[in-house]
Amino acid sequence: MSEPNPSTTVRRSNWTLAAFAASCLPYAALGLPVYVTLPEFYASHVGVPLSAVSLVFLIVRLADIVVDPFLGMVIDRTSTKWGRYRVWMAAGAPILMGSVAMLFFAAQGASTAYLALWLVIMYLGYSISLLSQMSWASILSPDYDQRSRIYGWWQAANIVGVLAVLAIPAIVQGPLDGTYIEAVRTQGWFIIVLLPVALVFTLRFTPEPLNASPPPHGGVGATLALIAKPVLRRLLLSDLLLGCARGLIGVLFFYFFEQARGFDREQTSLMLLIYFVAGLIGAPIWAVMATRIGKHLALAVASIFFAASFAGATLLVPVGNFPMALGAIFFTGLAFGSGDLLLRAMMADASDAVRLEDDADKTGLLFSILNATSKLGYAVSVGAFAILEWMGFQAEEGAVNAPDVIAGLSWLFIAAPAVLLVLTAWVVRKYPLTEARYRQVQADLAAKANRP
Numbered sequence: 001m002s003e004p005n006p007s008t009t010v011r012r013s014n015w016t017l018a019a020f021a022a023s024c025l026p027y028a029a030l031g032l033p034v035y036v037t038l039p040e041f042y043a044s045h046v047g048v049p050l051s052a053v054s055l056v057f058l059i060v061r062l063a064d065i066v067v068d069p070f071l072g073m074v075i076d077r078t079s080t081k082w083g084r085y086r087v088w089m090a091a092g093a094p095i096l097m098g099s100v101a102m103l104f105f106a107a108q109g110a111s112t113a114y115l116a117l118w119l120v121i122m123y124l125g126y127s128i129s130l131l132s133q134m135s136w137a138s139i140l141s142p143d144y145d146q147r148s149r150i151y152g153w154w155q156a157a158n159i160v161g162v163l164a165v166l167a168i169p170a171i172v173q174g175p176l177d178g179t180y181i182e183a184v185r186t187q188g189w190f191i192i193v194l195l196p197v198a199l200v201f202t203l204r205f206t207p208e209p210l211n212a213s214p215p216p217h218g219g220v221g222a223t224l225a226l227i228a229k230p231v232l233r234r235l236l237l238s239d240l241l242l243g244c245a246r247g248l249i250g251v252l253f254f255y256f257f258e259q260a261r262g263f264d265r266e267q268t269s270l271m272l273l274i275y276f277v278a279g280l281i282g283a284p285i286w287a288v289m290a291t292r293i294g295k296h297l298a299l300a301v302a303s304i305f306f307a308a309s310f311a312g313a314t315l316l317v318p319v320g321n322f323p324m325a326l327g328a329i330f331f332t333g334l335a336f337g338s339g340d341l342l343l344r345a346m347m348a349d350a351s352d353a354v355r356l357e358d359d360a361d362k363t364g365l366l367f368s369i370l371n372a373t374s375k376l377g378y379a380v381s382v383g384a385f386a387i388l389e390w391m392g393f394q395a396e397e398g399a400v401n402a403p404d405v406i407a408g409l410s411w412l413f414i415a416a417p418a419v420l421l422v423l424t425a426w427v428v429r430k431y432p433l434t435e436a437r438y439r440q441v442q443a444d445l446a447a448k449a450n451r452p
Contacts, residue, residue: 068371
């Protein structure tokens with residue numbers, strides 16, 4: 001379903017936003033295991049060496065980063081009677097379903113090449129789907145505050161998807177008395193079944209405002225010039241720093257709380273679940289704060305809160321004190337969803353500023369660049385596995401590591417994310433596209449559209 005420009009339909013109904021957010025559920029359910037479950041699964045259970053897992057994830061992510069801008073350009077130049085973005089979301093679904101099956105159902109002894117091949121295919125489908133979805137969200141409303149609301153729904157649905165996939169190991173390994181490998185495969189089945197069901201709701205019940213075909217983007221040189229624009233530099237650097245911080249927390253979470261704090265897998269899984277529950281609760285807080293003090297300042301506040309609460313939760317909780325650890329990790333998790341929500345709403349605003357300056361709709365390309373910086377951050381964080389191996393860390397199930405190795409793991413897990421989060425706040429505090437400046441962009445775009 002396509003509709004005219006959204007200028008007369010600024011506020012979308014909750015039903016429309018819920019239908020749009022439905023597609024977030026399977027995408028988020030895939031996103032977390034890719035960063036947290038799959039690296040450990042292939043290193044500890046499939047039998048791929050830890051250093052090889054780290055290298056494969058890093059190389060594939062870096063290659064994916066190069067591909068993303070080209071996908072963004074192609075998406076921007078697409079024009080069909082069904083709309084620009086819905087056709088690409090539909091095209092990405094079968095790619096994702098097939099690659100998820102191959103990655104999550106891998107047999108013990110699968111090779112490094114097997115992991116690399118199916119990661120490449122999976123990331124291709126994931127990029128197509130996510131770029132289309134985020135770009136579509138940006139055109140549902142041109143209003144500064146409504147975009148915080150739209151991406152608030154987007155982030156809340158993402159966290160629900162994460163919670164659902166996190167609950168699977170607890171259920172499979174708890175009441176169902178299954179194995180870890182069965183839990184991983186159940187996560188795969190969950191994503192494969194949920195994806196087409198969720199997309200039916202999004203594609204059927206979400207309108208897509210018509211978008212005129214833009215002029216050519218101008219190639220690699222023009223893309224680099226785009227990144228150099230003041231309105232994008234701080235936004236992208238903030239996203240990169242935040243991606244590195246959250247990625248490190250994700251890939252080292254189980255190792256730290258099990259090896260350095262003495263919790264078992266069931267307890268650690270529950271802690272991770274509580275972390276994301278808190279993120280769901282915190283998402284509307286940051287969306288509301290963005291309407292009060294502006295998106296960039298809300299992100300700066302959230303980053304400082306995240307850094308302080310995370311350092312406190314990891315340094316001050318006594319070893320083995322599970323109730324206290326649960327409370328501390330909940331407090332930390334309140335800021336978890338702030339970055340994704342606010343940075344994507346900020347990029348939607350930035351795309352209008354770029355459209356005014358360049359007289360071209362580059363929404364897909366801009367979100368592909370934002371996607372690329374996020375992926376680069378997470379790719380760098382997976383490199384922590386190489387650092388752990390250099391320290392002498394043993395990742396195999398049941399392995400016992402020396403105290404100095406555990407100390408190194410602890411510093412890597414605690415200090416690096418905290419510093420990166422503080423840097424995020426420092427970078428974003430002087431973001432130039434404030435609400436007042438964006439209102440002027442809107443007025444200038446309206447004036448340009450009304451010229452004879």
